[in-house]
Amino acid sequence: GRIIAALAGKLRDNSWDAVMAKLTPKLKDARGKMLFSGKQKVHKHGLFPTVSVGNSFRGGSQRPGTVVFYSTANQLILMSLIAFSGFQRLVGLTYCIFKCFASNMFGLYRDNLNILFASNPKLTHWFKTSVFAGISFNMGPFTITWPHTDNHNLAFGWCAITALGKFDPDKGGHMILWDLGLVIRFLPGSTILIPSALLTHSNISIQLEEEHYSIIQYSSLGLFHWIYNGFMSNKDFLARATPEMKKNCTDDQKK
Template sequence: MPLSCDFTVYNWNGVPQPVLDREDRVLLVLGGFPPNATDWKEAVTDDAAREMENAATKIYTEPKWRCKAEATAAKTPCRGPHAAESVGASMGSGQPFPMMLQHSVVNTTIFAGLFGLKCFERIAGWTNTGFAPLLHEYYRQTLDDLFTWDAGQDREKHLRCNFLRRFSVFAAATFNFGPHTVTFPHIDFGNLAWGWCAITALGWFNPDLGGHLILWDLKLIIHFPPGSTILLPSAILRHLNVKIQPGESRYSFTQFTPAGLFHWVYNRFRTDRDINTAPNTSPEEHERHWADRMQRWQEGVKMYHVWDKAPNAVRA
Protein backbone atom coordinates (compact mmCIF):
# COMPACT_ATOMS: atom_id res chain seq x y z
CA MET A 1 0.00 0.00 0.00
CA PRO A 2 1.88 3.10 -1.15
CA LEU A 3 1.73 6.24 0.93
CA SER A 4 0.16 9.33 -0.57
CA CYS A 5 1.69 12.75 -0.23
CA ASP A 6 -0.92 13.97 2.27
CA PHE A 7 0.52 11.98 5.20
CA THR A 8 1.98 14.05 8.03
CA VAL A 9 5.32 12.98 9.53
CA TYR A 10 5.65 13.73 13.25
CA ASN A 11 9.21 13.74 14.58
CA TRP A 12 8.34 12.52 18.05
CA ASN A 13 11.23 12.22 20.52
CA GLY A 14 9.50 10.23 23.26
CA VAL A 15 8.20 13.17 25.31
CA PRO A 16 4.69 12.25 26.59
CA GLN A 17 1.86 14.06 24.83
CA PRO A 18 -1.74 13.43 23.75
CA VAL A 19 -3.20 13.15 20.28
CA LEU A 20 -6.59 14.92 20.15
CA ASP A 21 -9.50 14.51 17.81
CA ARG A 22 -11.49 17.46 16.43
CA GLU A 23 -13.58 17.60 19.63
CA ASP A 24 -10.50 17.78 21.89
CA ARG A 25 -10.90 14.20 23.08
CA VAL A 26 -7.69 12.26 23.75
CA LEU A 27 -7.89 9.69 20.97
CA LEU A 28 -4.50 8.18 21.73
CA VAL A 29 -1.49 8.93 23.88
CA LEU A 30 2.14 9.16 22.86
CA GLY A 31 3.23 7.93 26.27
CA GLY A 32 6.95 7.86 25.59
CA PHE A 33 8.98 7.22 28.71
CA PRO A 34 9.31 8.95 32.10
CA PRO A 35 11.08 12.30 31.56
CA ASN A 36 13.05 12.03 34.80
CA ALA A 37 14.08 8.38 34.49
CA THR A 38 17.72 8.86 33.54
CA ASP A 39 18.34 5.10 33.63
CA TRP A 40 15.45 4.21 31.32
CA LYS A 41 17.58 3.25 28.32
CA GLU A 42 20.02 1.05 30.20
CA ALA A 43 17.77 -0.41 32.90
CA VAL A 44 14.52 -0.73 30.91
CA THR A 45 14.89 -0.42 27.12
CA ASP A 46 18.12 -2.35 26.72
CA ASP A 47 17.41 -4.87 29.49
CA ALA A 48 13.94 -5.69 28.15
CA ALA A 49 15.28 -6.18 24.61
CA ARG A 50 18.11 -8.42 25.82
CA GLU A 51 15.73 -10.49 27.95
CA MET A 52 13.34 -10.94 25.01
CA GLU A 53 16.22 -12.04 22.81
CA ASN A 54 17.38 -14.53 25.44
CA ALA A 55 13.85 -15.85 25.91
CA ALA A 56 13.39 -16.32 22.16
CA THR A 57 16.48 -18.51 21.91
CA LYS A 58 14.92 -20.81 24.55
CA ILE A 59 11.40 -20.83 23.10
CA TYR A 60 12.35 -21.50 19.50
CA THR A 61 14.61 -24.41 18.60
CA GLU A 62 17.87 -24.11 16.69
CA PRO A 63 18.82 -22.44 14.46
CA LYS A 64 17.07 -20.08 16.78
CA TRP A 65 14.04 -17.91 16.22
CA ARG A 66 14.93 -16.43 12.85
CA CYS A 67 13.71 -19.68 11.27
CA LYS A 68 10.42 -19.20 13.13
CA ALA A 69 10.04 -15.76 11.56
CA GLU A 70 10.86 -17.10 8.09
CA ALA A 71 8.34 -19.93 8.47
CA THR A 72 5.70 -17.48 9.63
CA ALA A 73 6.38 -15.19 6.66
CA ALA A 74 5.50 -17.99 4.26
CA LYS A 75 1.99 -18.12 5.71
CA THR A 76 1.38 -14.39 5.19
CA PRO A 77 0.05 -13.58 8.69
CA CYS A 78 -2.18 -10.55 9.15
CA ARG A 79 0.23 -8.65 11.39
CA GLY A 80 3.65 -9.43 9.97
CA PRO A 81 6.44 -11.97 9.41
CA HIS A 82 7.90 -12.08 12.89
CA ALA A 83 7.90 -14.46 15.82
CA ALA A 84 5.29 -13.54 18.44
CA GLU A 85 3.59 -15.12 21.46
CA SER A 86 0.53 -13.89 23.37
CA VAL A 87 0.11 -14.60 27.07
CA GLY A 88 -2.80 -14.03 29.44
CA ALA A 89 -6.56 -14.32 29.76
CA SER A 90 -8.64 -14.87 26.63
CA MET A 91 -12.27 -15.15 25.56
CA GLY A 92 -13.43 -15.93 22.04
CA SER A 93 -13.25 -18.48 19.22
CA GLY A 94 -16.07 -20.52 20.72
CA GLN A 95 -14.75 -20.62 24.28
CA PRO A 96 -17.54 -21.36 26.80
CA PHE A 97 -15.90 -19.10 29.39
CA PRO A 98 -12.68 -17.07 29.85
CA MET A 99 -9.48 -19.06 30.18
CA MET A 100 -5.74 -18.62 29.87
CA LEU A 101 -3.99 -18.85 26.52
CA GLN A 102 -2.26 -22.22 26.43
CA HIS A 103 1.51 -22.74 26.34
CA SER A 104 3.87 -25.52 27.29
CA VAL A 105 5.06 -25.71 30.89
CA VAL A 106 8.54 -24.64 29.81
CA ASN A 107 7.34 -21.63 27.86
CA THR A 108 4.90 -20.63 30.60
CA THR A 109 7.84 -20.54 33.01
CA ILE A 110 9.83 -18.40 30.57
CA PHE A 111 6.97 -15.91 30.19
CA ALA A 112 6.48 -15.74 33.96
CA GLY A 113 10.17 -14.92 34.27
CA LEU A 114 9.84 -12.05 31.79
CA PHE A 115 6.80 -10.60 33.58
CA GLY A 116 8.67 -10.76 36.87
CA LEU A 117 11.59 -8.66 35.64
CA LYS A 118 11.92 -5.11 36.90
CA CYS A 119 12.25 -3.73 33.34
CA PHE A 120 8.85 -5.09 32.27
CA GLU A 121 7.26 -4.09 35.57
CA ARG A 122 8.45 -0.53 34.96
CA ILE A 123 7.06 -0.56 31.42
CA ALA A 124 3.67 -1.77 32.70
CA GLY A 125 3.65 0.74 35.55
CA TRP A 126 4.51 3.64 33.25
CA THR A 127 1.81 2.57 30.80
CA ASN A 128 -0.76 2.75 33.60
CA THR A 129 -0.04 6.46 34.07
CA GLY A 130 -0.93 7.31 30.46
CA PHE A 131 -4.50 6.00 30.55
CA ALA A 132 -7.52 8.28 30.28
CA PRO A 133 -8.92 8.19 33.86
CA LEU A 134 -12.42 6.93 33.00
CA LEU A 135 -11.10 4.36 30.55
CA HIS A 136 -8.55 3.16 33.11
CA GLU A 137 -11.29 2.76 35.71
CA TYR A 138 -13.42 0.78 33.25
CA TYR A 139 -10.52 -1.60 32.57
CA ARG A 140 -9.74 -1.93 36.28
CA GLN A 141 -13.35 -2.59 37.29
CA THR A 142 -13.84 -5.13 34.50
CA LEU A 143 -10.71 -7.00 35.57
CA ASP A 144 -11.81 -6.91 39.23
CA ASP A 145 -15.24 -8.30 38.33
CA LEU A 146 -13.71 -10.94 36.08
CA PHE A 147 -11.29 -12.25 38.69
CA THR A 148 -13.91 -12.15 41.44
CA TRP A 149 -16.17 -14.29 39.26
CA ASP A 150 -13.31 -16.64 38.36
CA ALA A 151 -12.32 -17.15 42.01
CA GLY A 152 -15.80 -18.49 42.71
CA GLN A 153 -15.64 -21.15 40.00
CA ASP A 154 -15.05 -24.76 40.99
CA ARG A 155 -12.33 -25.87 38.59
CA GLU A 156 -8.67 -26.73 38.65
CA LYS A 157 -7.28 -23.96 36.41
CA HIS A 158 -8.04 -20.31 37.14
CA LEU A 159 -7.20 -17.02 35.45
CA ARG A 160 -3.90 -15.37 36.31
CA CYS A 161 -2.60 -11.82 35.91
CA ASN A 162 0.60 -11.28 33.96
CA PHE A 163 1.62 -8.54 36.39
CA LEU A 164 0.66 -7.56 39.90
CA ARG A 165 -2.59 -5.63 39.64
CA ARG A 166 -0.98 -2.39 40.80
CA PHE A 167 1.27 -2.45 37.73
CA SER A 168 -1.28 -3.15 35.00
CA VAL A 169 -5.01 -3.22 34.22
CA PHE A 170 -4.48 -5.31 31.08
CA ALA A 171 -5.45 -8.97 30.95
CA ALA A 172 -3.02 -10.09 28.25
CA ALA A 173 0.20 -9.21 26.46
CA THR A 174 2.12 -10.12 23.31
CA PHE A 175 5.87 -10.47 23.00
CA ASN A 176 6.82 -9.65 19.41
CA PHE A 177 10.19 -11.37 19.34
CA GLY A 178 11.11 -10.19 15.88
CA PRO A 179 14.01 -10.09 15.47
CA HIS A 180 12.81 -7.56 12.91
CA THR A 181 9.30 -6.74 14.08
CA VAL A 182 7.67 -5.10 11.09
CA THR A 183 3.89 -5.22 10.81
CA PHE A 184 1.52 -5.07 7.87
CA PRO A 185 -1.43 -2.62 7.89
CA HIS A 186 -3.96 -4.18 10.26
CA ILE A 187 -6.52 -3.58 12.97
CA ASP A 188 -6.75 -5.63 16.15
CA PHE A 189 -10.38 -6.62 15.71
CA GLY A 190 -10.27 -8.78 18.85
CA ASN A 191 -9.80 -5.73 21.07
CA LEU A 192 -12.45 -3.45 22.53
CA ALA A 193 -13.62 -0.95 19.88
CA TRP A 194 -13.06 2.14 22.02
CA GLY A 195 -10.39 0.55 24.19
CA TRP A 196 -6.66 1.08 24.06
CA CYS A 197 -3.74 -1.26 23.71
CA ALA A 198 -0.21 -0.24 24.69
CA ILE A 199 2.69 -0.79 22.28
CA THR A 200 6.26 -0.45 23.58
CA ALA A 201 9.06 -0.39 21.00
CA LEU A 202 12.28 -2.15 21.98
CA GLY A 203 15.59 -3.02 20.39
CA TRP A 204 18.50 -1.29 18.75
CA PHE A 205 17.51 0.71 15.70
CA ASN A 206 17.62 4.28 14.42
CA PRO A 207 14.05 5.67 14.75
CA ASP A 208 14.86 8.37 12.20
CA LEU A 209 15.47 5.74 9.53
CA GLY A 210 12.91 3.07 10.39
CA GLY A 211 10.42 1.59 12.84
CA HIS A 212 7.95 4.47 12.38
CA LEU A 213 4.35 3.89 13.43
CA ILE A 214 1.88 4.68 10.64
CA LEU A 215 -1.71 5.43 11.62
CA TRP A 216 -3.25 4.94 8.21
CA ASP A 217 -6.71 6.36 8.84
CA LEU A 218 -5.29 9.49 10.48
CA LYS A 219 -2.64 9.88 7.74
CA LEU A 220 -0.03 10.23 10.47
CA ILE A 221 3.52 8.86 10.49
CA ILE A 222 5.16 8.93 13.92
CA HIS A 223 8.81 8.42 14.82
CA PHE A 224 8.72 5.63 17.42
CA PRO A 225 11.99 5.55 19.40
CA PRO A 226 13.09 2.44 21.34
CA GLY A 227 11.83 2.36 24.93
CA SER A 228 8.78 4.52 24.25
CA THR A 229 5.13 3.48 24.56
CA ILE A 230 2.06 4.50 22.57
CA LEU A 231 -1.53 3.81 23.66
CA LEU A 232 -4.05 3.69 20.84
CA PRO A 233 -7.49 2.28 19.92
CA SER A 234 -6.02 -0.51 17.80
CA ALA A 235 -9.41 -2.06 16.99
CA ILE A 236 -10.51 0.94 14.92
CA LEU A 237 -7.28 2.50 13.64
CA ARG A 238 -5.33 0.71 10.93
CA HIS A 239 -1.70 0.74 11.93
CA LEU A 240 1.67 -0.67 10.96
CA ASN A 241 5.32 0.02 11.47
CA VAL A 242 7.93 0.36 8.76
CA LYS A 243 11.15 -1.55 8.17
CA ILE A 244 14.36 -0.93 10.06
CA GLN A 245 17.88 -0.80 8.63
CA PRO A 246 19.99 -3.90 7.85
CA GLY A 247 21.84 -5.15 10.92
CA GLU A 248 19.34 -3.54 13.34
CA SER A 249 16.94 -5.33 15.69
CA ARG A 250 13.42 -4.34 16.70
CA TYR A 251 11.10 -6.03 19.18
CA SER A 252 7.89 -4.83 20.74
CA PHE A 253 5.83 -5.56 23.83
CA THR A 254 2.07 -5.06 23.53
CA GLN A 255 -0.47 -5.02 26.37
CA PHE A 256 -4.21 -5.40 25.79
CA THR A 257 -7.49 -6.84 27.05
CA PRO A 258 -9.54 -8.93 24.60
CA ALA A 259 -12.99 -7.52 23.86
CA GLY A 260 -14.48 -10.92 24.69
CA LEU A 261 -13.61 -10.43 28.36
CA PHE A 262 -15.47 -7.11 28.49
CA HIS A 263 -18.38 -8.76 26.72
CA TRP A 264 -18.41 -11.66 29.20
CA VAL A 265 -18.51 -9.35 32.21
CA TYR A 266 -21.06 -7.04 30.55
CA ASN A 267 -23.34 -10.05 29.95
CA ARG A 268 -23.13 -10.93 33.64
CA PHE A 269 -20.71 -13.78 32.98
CA ARG A 270 -22.57 -15.30 30.06
CA THR A 271 -22.08 -15.49 26.32
CA ASP A 272 -24.64 -14.14 23.87
CA ARG A 273 -25.46 -17.74 23.07
CA ASP A 274 -26.24 -18.36 26.74
CA ILE A 275 -28.64 -15.43 26.73
CA ASN A 276 -30.24 -16.31 23.41
CA THR A 277 -30.87 -19.94 24.34
CA ALA A 278 -31.97 -19.39 27.93
CA PRO A 279 -35.58 -20.62 28.24
CA ASN A 280 -36.51 -17.84 30.65
CA THR A 281 -35.33 -14.99 28.38
CA SER A 282 -38.40 -13.20 27.05
CA PRO A 283 -38.61 -11.49 23.62
CA GLU A 284 -38.76 -8.14 25.40
CA GLU A 285 -35.54 -8.92 27.26
CA HIS A 286 -33.85 -9.90 24.00
CA GLU A 287 -34.89 -6.61 22.45
CA ARG A 288 -33.62 -4.60 25.44
CA HIS A 289 -30.36 -6.52 25.39
CA TRP A 290 -29.61 -5.66 21.76
CA ALA A 291 -30.81 -2.07 22.09
CA ASP A 292 -28.50 -1.65 25.07
CA ARG A 293 -25.56 -3.01 23.12
CA MET A 294 -26.19 -0.44 20.38
CA GLN A 295 -25.53 2.31 22.95
CA ARG A 296 -22.22 0.88 24.14
CA TRP A 297 -20.12 2.72 21.55
CA GLN A 298 -21.55 6.10 22.55
CA GLU A 299 -20.96 5.30 26.22
CA GLY A 300 -17.46 4.09 25.47
CA VAL A 301 -16.44 7.27 23.63
CA LYS A 302 -17.49 9.28 26.70
CA MET A 303 -14.58 7.62 28.52
CA TYR A 304 -12.13 9.56 26.37
CA HIS A 305 -10.68 12.47 28.31
CA VAL A 306 -11.46 15.95 26.93
CA TRP A 307 -8.32 18.06 27.02
CA ASP A 308 -8.77 21.55 25.60
CA LYS A 309 -5.67 23.02 27.25
CA ALA A 310 -2.87 20.86 25.87
CA PRO A 311 -0.38 23.19 24.15
CA ASN A 312 1.84 20.32 22.98
CA ALA A 313 -0.98 18.10 21.72
CA VAL A 314 -0.91 16.53 18.27
CA ARG A 315 -4.08 16.92 16.22
CA ALA A 316 -5.47 13.81 14.56
Protein backbone atom coordinates in the same frame (compact mmCIF):
# COMPACT_ATOMS: atom_id res chain seq x y z
CA GLY B 1 -11.88 17.81 21.71
CA ARG B 2 -11.36 14.16 22.53
CA ILE B 3 -8.12 12.31 23.16
CA ILE B 4 -8.15 9.28 20.87
CA ALA B 5 -4.52 8.23 21.34
CA ALA B 6 -1.55 9.03 23.54
CA LEU B 7 1.98 9.36 22.18
CA ALA B 8 3.46 8.90 25.63
CA GLY B 9 7.11 8.48 24.69
CA LYS B 10 9.59 7.56 27.42
CA LEU B 11 9.75 7.99 31.17
CA ARG B 12 11.69 11.14 32.06
CA ASP B 13 14.27 9.25 34.03
CA ASN B 14 17.97 9.08 33.22
CA SER B 15 17.96 5.33 33.85
CA TRP B 16 15.05 4.50 31.52
CA ASP B 17 17.08 3.85 28.37
CA ALA B 18 19.41 1.56 30.31
CA VAL B 19 16.45 -0.36 31.79
CA MET B 20 14.86 -0.84 28.37
CA ALA B 21 18.23 -1.80 26.88
CA LYS B 22 18.35 -4.68 29.40
CA LEU B 23 14.81 -5.76 28.52
CA THR B 24 15.67 -6.20 24.82
CA PRO B 25 18.21 -9.04 25.32
CA LYS B 26 15.69 -10.74 27.62
CA LEU B 27 13.28 -10.91 24.67
CA LYS B 28 16.08 -12.02 22.34
CA ASP B 29 17.13 -14.76 24.76
CA ALA B 30 13.51 -15.94 25.17
CA ARG B 31 13.10 -16.08 21.39
CA GLY B 32 16.15 -18.31 21.06
CA LYS B 33 14.90 -20.78 23.68
CA MET B 34 11.18 -21.03 22.87
CA LEU B 35 9.39 -23.36 20.47
CA PHE B 36 6.65 -21.53 18.57
CA SER B 37 3.40 -23.05 17.35
CA GLY B 38 2.13 -22.55 13.81
CA LYS B 39 -0.36 -19.93 15.01
CA GLN B 40 2.41 -18.03 16.79
CA LYS B 41 4.56 -17.93 13.65
CA VAL B 42 1.88 -17.41 10.99
CA HIS B 43 -0.54 -14.55 11.67
CA LYS B 44 -1.92 -11.38 10.11
CA HIS B 45 0.49 -8.96 11.79
CA GLY B 46 3.75 -9.80 10.05
CA LEU B 47 6.62 -12.24 9.52
CA PHE B 48 7.74 -12.73 13.12
CA PRO B 49 6.75 -14.99 16.03
CA THR B 50 4.42 -13.56 18.67
CA VAL B 51 3.53 -15.05 22.06
CA SER B 52 0.96 -13.97 24.63
CA VAL B 53 0.55 -14.16 28.39
CA GLY B 54 -2.62 -13.45 30.35
CA ASN B 55 -6.34 -14.09 30.14
CA SER B 56 -8.65 -13.91 27.14
CA PHE B 57 -12.02 -15.06 25.80
CA ARG B 58 -12.36 -15.67 22.08
CA GLY B 59 -12.42 -18.23 19.31
CA GLY B 60 -15.11 -20.65 20.50
CA SER B 61 -14.01 -20.88 24.14
CA GLN B 62 -16.70 -21.74 26.66
CA ARG B 63 -15.44 -19.22 29.23
CA PRO B 64 -12.49 -16.86 29.86
CA GLY B 65 -9.22 -18.62 30.48
CA THR B 66 -5.44 -18.41 30.43
CA VAL B 67 -3.73 -18.04 27.06
CA VAL B 68 -2.14 -21.34 25.99
CA PHE B 69 1.63 -21.62 26.55
CA TYR B 70 2.02 -24.74 24.32
CA SER B 71 4.73 -26.21 26.57
CA THR B 72 5.99 -26.12 30.15
CA ALA B 73 9.35 -24.84 28.90
CA ASN B 74 7.67 -21.90 27.16
CA GLN B 75 5.72 -21.10 30.31
CA LEU B 76 8.86 -21.03 32.47
CA ILE B 77 10.66 -18.79 29.96
CA LEU B 78 7.75 -16.33 29.83
CA MET B 79 7.34 -16.34 33.62
CA SER B 80 11.00 -15.38 33.92
CA LEU B 81 10.49 -12.61 31.37
CA ILE B 82 7.49 -11.02 33.11
CA ALA B 83 9.26 -11.26 36.48
CA PHE B 84 12.17 -9.16 35.18
CA SER B 85 12.31 -5.77 36.89
CA GLY B 86 12.54 -3.86 33.61
CA PHE B 87 9.32 -5.44 32.39
CA GLN B 88 7.62 -4.66 35.69
CA ARG B 89 8.67 -1.01 35.39
CA LEU B 90 7.24 -0.86 31.89
CA VAL B 91 3.90 -2.25 33.06
CA GLY B 92 3.85 0.25 35.92
CA LEU B 93 4.59 3.17 33.60
CA THR B 94 1.81 2.09 31.21
CA TYR B 95 -0.61 1.95 34.16
CA CYS B 96 0.19 5.58 34.98
CA ILE B 97 0.00 6.75 31.36
CA PHE B 98 -3.38 5.10 30.81
CA LYS B 99 -4.80 6.56 34.02
CA CYS B 100 -3.49 10.04 33.17
CA PHE B 101 -4.69 10.31 29.56
CA ALA B 102 -7.95 8.33 29.73
CA SER B 103 -9.10 8.08 33.34
CA ASN B 104 -12.68 6.98 32.55
CA MET B 105 -11.52 4.24 30.19
CA PHE B 106 -8.85 3.24 32.69
CA GLY B 107 -11.58 2.86 35.32
CA LEU B 108 -13.63 0.65 32.98
CA TYR B 109 -10.66 -1.65 32.33
CA ARG B 110 -9.73 -1.77 36.03
CA ASP B 111 -13.28 -2.48 37.24
CA ASN B 112 -13.93 -5.15 34.63
CA LEU B 113 -10.66 -6.90 35.40
CA ASN B 114 -11.43 -6.88 39.13
CA ILE B 115 -14.90 -8.31 38.45
CA LEU B 116 -13.41 -10.99 36.22
CA PHE B 117 -10.95 -12.22 38.85
CA ALA B 118 -13.53 -12.02 41.64
CA SER B 119 -15.93 -14.15 39.59
CA ASN B 120 -13.38 -16.86 38.79
CA PRO B 121 -10.63 -17.56 41.36
CA LYS B 122 -9.09 -20.12 38.98
CA LEU B 123 -7.85 -17.33 36.71
CA THR B 124 -4.31 -16.13 37.34
CA HIS B 125 -3.66 -12.39 37.67
CA TRP B 126 -0.37 -12.35 35.80
CA PHE B 127 0.29 -8.61 36.02
CA LYS B 128 -0.55 -7.19 39.43
CA THR B 129 0.17 -3.58 38.44
CA SER B 130 -1.75 -3.62 35.15
CA VAL B 131 -5.39 -3.08 34.19
CA PHE B 132 -4.84 -5.00 30.95
CA ALA B 133 -5.75 -8.69 30.85
CA GLY B 134 -3.13 -9.77 28.34
CA ILE B 135 0.29 -8.96 26.96
CA SER B 136 1.81 -10.07 23.66
CA PHE B 137 5.52 -10.18 22.91
CA ASN B 138 6.45 -9.66 19.27
CA MET B 139 9.69 -11.57 19.26
CA GLY B 140 11.41 -10.07 16.23
CA PRO B 141 14.21 -9.74 15.51
CA PHE B 142 12.53 -7.77 12.69
CA THR B 143 9.10 -6.90 14.06
CA ILE B 144 7.74 -5.12 11.01
CA THR B 145 3.96 -5.19 11.14
CA TRP B 146 1.64 -5.03 8.14
CA PRO B 147 -1.30 -2.58 8.13
CA HIS B 148 -3.97 -4.12 10.35
CA THR B 149 -6.58 -3.57 13.04
CA ASP B 150 -7.00 -5.72 16.14
CA ASN B 151 -10.68 -6.56 15.87
CA HIS B 152 -10.59 -8.85 18.91
CA ASN B 153 -9.99 -5.83 21.18
CA LEU B 154 -12.59 -3.44 22.58
CA ALA B 155 -13.60 -1.07 19.74
CA PHE B 156 -13.23 2.18 21.67
CA GLY B 157 -10.57 0.83 24.01
CA TRP B 158 -6.83 1.35 23.94
CA CYS B 159 -3.89 -1.00 23.72
CA ALA B 160 -0.36 0.01 24.67
CA ILE B 161 2.50 -0.57 22.21
CA THR B 162 6.13 -0.33 23.34
CA ALA B 163 9.02 -0.44 20.86
CA LEU B 164 12.26 -2.16 21.86
CA GLY B 165 15.51 -3.06 20.14
CA LYS B 166 18.56 -1.47 18.57
CA PHE B 167 17.57 0.66 15.58
CA ASP B 168 17.88 4.23 14.32
CA PRO B 169 14.41 5.82 14.81
CA ASP B 170 15.23 8.45 12.18
CA LYS B 171 15.64 5.77 9.51
CA GLY B 172 13.03 3.17 10.47
CA GLY B 173 10.61 1.70 12.98
CA HIS B 174 8.11 4.55 12.57
CA MET B 175 4.50 3.91 13.58
CA ILE B 176 1.94 4.66 10.85
CA LEU B 177 -1.67 5.48 11.78
CA TRP B 178 -3.18 5.19 8.32
CA ASP B 179 -6.65 6.57 9.08
CA LEU B 180 -5.16 9.73 10.60
CA GLY B 181 -2.44 10.19 7.98
CA LEU B 182 0.28 10.15 10.64
CA VAL B 183 3.81 8.75 10.49
CA ILE B 184 5.23 8.83 14.01
CA ARG B 185 8.89 8.66 15.01
CA PHE B 186 8.89 5.76 17.48
CA LEU B 187 12.05 5.51 19.57
CA PRO B 188 13.20 2.32 21.32
CA GLY B 189 11.77 2.33 24.85
CA SER B 190 8.81 4.53 23.86
CA THR B 191 5.12 3.72 24.37
CA ILE B 192 2.04 4.64 22.36
CA LEU B 193 -1.58 3.95 23.33
CA ILE B 194 -4.10 3.71 20.49
CA PRO B 195 -7.59 2.30 19.75
CA SER B 196 -6.08 -0.61 17.83
CA ALA B 197 -9.46 -2.11 16.89
CA LEU B 198 -10.43 1.10 15.08
CA LEU B 199 -7.22 2.57 13.64
CA THR B 200 -5.32 0.74 10.92
CA HIS B 201 -1.70 0.76 12.04
CA SER B 202 1.69 -0.65 11.09
CA ASN B 203 5.36 0.17 11.41
CA ILE B 204 7.99 0.61 8.74
CA SER B 205 11.11 -1.44 8.16
CA ILE B 206 14.47 -1.03 9.87
CA GLN B 207 18.03 -1.40 8.58
CA LEU B 208 19.32 -4.93 7.89
CA GLU B 209 21.80 -4.91 10.77
CA GLU B 210 19.23 -3.63 13.30
CA GLU B 211 16.72 -5.33 15.63
CA HIS B 212 13.15 -4.41 16.50
CA TYR B 213 10.88 -6.01 19.11
CA SER B 214 7.63 -4.82 20.66
CA ILE B 215 5.38 -5.45 23.66
CA ILE B 216 1.60 -5.03 23.38
CA GLN B 217 -0.74 -4.66 26.39
CA TYR B 218 -4.46 -5.15 25.77
CA SER B 219 -7.77 -6.62 26.93
CA SER B 220 -9.84 -8.73 24.54
CA LEU B 221 -13.36 -7.68 23.59
CA GLY B 222 -14.72 -11.06 24.65
CA LEU B 223 -13.91 -10.38 28.32
CA PHE B 224 -16.02 -7.22 28.31
CA HIS B 225 -18.89 -9.08 26.62
CA TRP B 226 -18.65 -11.89 29.17
CA ILE B 227 -19.02 -9.51 32.10
CA TYR B 228 -21.71 -7.34 30.43
CA ASN B 229 -23.74 -10.48 29.64
CA GLY B 230 -23.75 -11.60 33.27
CA PHE B 231 -20.86 -14.07 32.89
CA MET B 232 -21.95 -15.77 29.70
CA SER B 233 -21.06 -15.69 26.02
CA ASN B 234 -22.95 -13.61 23.49
CA LYS B 235 -24.50 -16.81 22.13
CA ASP B 236 -25.82 -17.89 25.54
CA PHE B 237 -26.97 -14.37 26.38
CA LEU B 238 -29.00 -14.02 23.18
CA ALA B 239 -30.55 -17.45 23.74
CA ARG B 240 -31.78 -16.45 27.21
CA ALA B 241 -32.37 -12.70 26.94
CA THR B 242 -35.82 -11.17 26.84
CA PRO B 243 -36.71 -8.77 24.00
CA GLU B 244 -36.20 -5.86 26.42
CA MET B 245 -32.74 -7.12 27.39
CA LYS B 246 -31.78 -7.48 23.74
CA LYS B 247 -32.99 -3.94 23.03
CA ASN B 248 -31.00 -2.55 25.95
CA CYS B 249 -27.93 -4.37 24.69
CA THR B 250 -28.35 -2.92 21.19
CA ASP B 251 -28.86 0.58 22.62
CA ASP B 252 -25.72 0.26 24.72
CA GLN B 253 -23.69 -0.83 21.71
CA LYS B 254 -24.75 2.31 19.84
CA LYS B 255 -23.54 4.64 22.59
